Amino acid sequence: xxxKLLPVRNYDLAATLTSGQAFRWxxxxxxxxxxxxxxxxxxxxxxxxxxxxxxLPSSAEEYLQTNVDLAAVIATFPEDVPMQAAxxxxxxxxxxxxxxxxxxxxxxxxxxxQIVQIQQIVRAVCECYGETIPGSPMNTFPSAEKLAALTEExxxxxxxxxxxxxxxxxxxxxxxxxxxxxxxxRMKTIEARAALTELPGVGExxxxxxxxxxxxxxxxxxxxxxxxxxxKQLYFPKRKPSKERLIKFIQTHFGPNAGYAQQYLFHYMRxxxxxxx
DNA sequence: TCAGACCCTCACAG
DNA sequence: ACTGTGAGGGTCT
Numbered sequence: 001x002x003x004k005l006l007p008v009r010n011y012d013l014a015a016t017l018t019s020g021q022a023f024r025w026x027x028x029x030x031x032x033x034x035x036x037x038x039x040x041x042x043x044x045x046x047x048x049x050x051x052x053x054x055x056l057p058s059s060a061e062e063y064l065q066t067n068v069d070l071a072a073v074i075a076t077f078p079e080d081v082p083m084q085a086a087x088x089x090x091x092x093x094x095x096x097x098x099x100x101x102x103x104x105x106x107x108x109x110x111x112x113x114q115i116v117q118i119q120q121i122v123r124a125v126c127e128c129y130g131e132t133i134p135g136s137p138m139n140t141f142p143s144a145e146k147l148a149a150l151t152e153e154x155x156x157x158x159x160x161x162x163x164x165x166x167x168x169x170x171x172x173x174x175x176x177x178x179x180x181x182x183x184x185x186r187m188k189t190i191e192a193r194a195a196l197t198e199l200p201g202v203g204e205x206x207x208x209x210x211x212x213x214x215x216x217x218x219x220x221x222x223x224x225x226x227x228x229x230x231x232k233q234l235y236f237p238k239r240k241p242s243k244e245r246l247i248k249f250i251q252t253h254f255g256p257n258a259g260y261a262q263q264y265l266f267h268y269m270r271x272x273x274x275x276x277x
Numbered sequence: 278t279c280a281g282a283c284c285c286t287c288a289c290a291g
Numbered sequence: 292a293c294t295g296t297g298a299g300g301g302t303c304t
Contacts, residue, residue, distance in 0.1 A: 020300055111301035117286065118300080161284025166302080203302050224300040242278095266300075282303090290296080 004057035007049040008066040012092030014045070016064075019267045020115045021096050021213045023106050023122040024138070033138065035126075036063045037099065040136030065097050076255045082234035083261060086268035093267055095260055096213060100181040101174065102141040103214035104196070107206040108167050109160050124158035147171035166201025173199060189217045212259040221250050221258045230269040 017025040017032055025034040031053070032043040041060055042053040052060045061067065070092070077083050109125075110118045122141075129146055130139030147155070148171040155164035173179050179199065184192040189211060196207035204223075211220035223231075223246065231246055241249070254261040 107300080112283090112299050113285090113301090114287085114299045116299095120286085156284080159285060161286090162282085162302095163284080201302065205301060209300075222300070226300060270300090280304105283301105286299095288297095291294090 001053060001055060002057050003051060003053050005046070005049050005051055006057075006061055006064065006066045008064075009049075010070045010092050011045070011050065011064075011066065011094060012090070013043060013050055015090060015092060015267065016094045016096065017043075019093060019263065020118075020270070021209075021263070022098060022103075023115070023119045024126070024141075035133065035136075035138050035140060036060055038131075038133065038140055040133050040138055062097055065094060068094065070094065073257050073260050076257045077261050077264075078253055078255065080235075082230075083264070086261075086264040089272045090264050090267045093264060095216075095263055097216055098214045099141070100184070100210065100214040101144050104170070104174075104181070104199075104202070104206075104210045105141070105144075105147070105167060107209045108170060108201045109163050110206070110209075111163060111201070121158055121160050125155075125160075128158055129154075144171045144174035148175035163201060169200045170202065184215060189219055192217065193220070208259075212262075218257050218259050221254070221262045223247070223250070223262075224266075226266050226269045227262055230265040234265075 013032065014027075017034070022034070025032050027033075030044065034041055034043070036054070036059065039054045039056060039059065043060070043064075044051040044053075050064060050066065054060060074087055077087060106118070106122055109121050113121070126139045126141055129142040129150065131142070132139055147167065150168065152164045152168055155168055160167065174181060179195060184195060187195070192211055192215065193204075193207050196202050196210055197204065208220040208222040211217040212222065223243070228243070228246065231249070232241065235249065250258060
């Protein structure tokens with residue numbers, strides 16, 4: 001087990017790992033435990049960056065996106081009051097770069113679920129069908145091939161309810177190479193989004209989550225109930241804009257890093273903003 | 278465009 | 292302690 005310091009400033013590790021982009025991180029004895037690919041990883045925020053404890057610590061660099069210049073990203077945000085409040089309240093919040101399959105499967109499981117519940121389901125899926133990692137308390141996230149070979153009943157045993165057939169069908173499509181998740185990297189946002197929404201259980205919102213959290217399409221902007229609430233309350237306190245109107249607003253207002261801005265608004269609403277409606 | 282259904286769990290009333 | 296109720300990072304028909 002090796003240890004390495006990834007030097008980085010302006011990185012709030014706890015906020016990033018608990019902000020609803022990834023669902024497997026747990027704080028144990030002052031360190032964040034999780035799995036990246038096939039490695040069990042422990043992360044610690046220290047003075048000069050993030051301390052990574054893993055067999056191959058440098059592989060966490062890509063996942064954590066420690067090379068991103070956060071100040072430069074935030075400089076592209078609009079200078080309106082709500083956005084600046086979110087930035088101030090959530091300083092150091094980052095976007096991860098996750099494995100596409102794990103991200104896709106996890107967000108199929110996310111629909112109308114609280115984040116705690118998503119974490120529970122994902123955990124059950126990994127404990128039941130993931131592969132053990134020698135010398136580690138956690139399993140890998142099960143591959144599409146592994147899930148494709150299961151039954152709907154097998155999946156329902158993990159308490160995912162009506163999401164089970166969606167996940168199963170999507171796993172089969174991915175395992176059969178009817179959709180190559182790697183090929184999306186070379187596509188434009190709009191094409192990649194179209195490919196993802198072909199999948200059962202994947203609509204605009206979940207597609208945008210995968211585009212943003214796994215592929216790094218910075219212009220993907222997931223609109224869920226929280227962000228919708230944020231946009232309405234913060235930007236249209238009096239009017240009652242349609243969802244169409246909101247989408248238009250998003251596309252023109254938030255700039256090239258709209259996805260990053262979205263994560264700030266989401267986290268801000270969920271953790272800081274007084275939600276008296 | 279617009280409900281309603283969809284599984285299940287947990288928080289919170291009473 | 293018990294039962295009832297509502298809602299939760301949506302999608303499909």
